[in-house]
Amino acid sequence: QSVLTQPPSVSAAPGQKVTISCSGSSFNIGNNFVSWYQQLPGTAPKLLIYDNNKRPSGIPDRFSGSKSGTSASLGITGLQTGDEADYYCGTWDSSLSAVVFGGGTKLTVL
């Protein structure tokens, strides 16, 4: 049971937009920065979004992050088959004094 809650799977057609949610509490998302990671099959996770909505160099602007209260979202526009991956949200939990991750969301581009 993950501290952060994500939908197990989402799907959309190529070219469409998808949003992945990440729900937490005031101890984690509510008072700390959220990051998002993309994990392509058989590879290590890759930082996609940090500090709620910032993109590292090299990450296309098709990827965006937002946060409101105790929830965060990752948006992906112009979906490509290469976006098929597992996506994880993460943050610091001030109550646990621990890094916490969501359970992950598998994106399928139909």
Place this chain on the structure above:
Amino acid sequence: QVQLQESGPGLVKPSETLSLTCAVSGYSISSGYYWGWIRQPPGKGLEWIGTIYHSGSAYYSPSLTSRVTISVDTSKNQFSLKLSSVTAADTAVYYCARWWELSYFDYWGQGTLVTVSS
């Protein structure tokens, strides 16, 4: 370009201690940042193990703290993980990564699979 590379035995016997090392290149550990370990059991999600600063200050997962030790060797620019009394539940791909304190992991190693089995 910062690069991290995990190394260590791929097979550990139950009740023994798992030991892994992460070699860092392209950045001096003693210059700053925290450095951490994350694992992923086969077919499952990410689990944070712990992180350490070059001074030795560390954070550990509450569920693993009794079994985990993370140490840093600035002279070799590497840091290490020891997990004691392992069971089959500790079988996972273990990743090392650089951590911006209380925030995000920006550089990751490729990961190494450790299997706990007799």
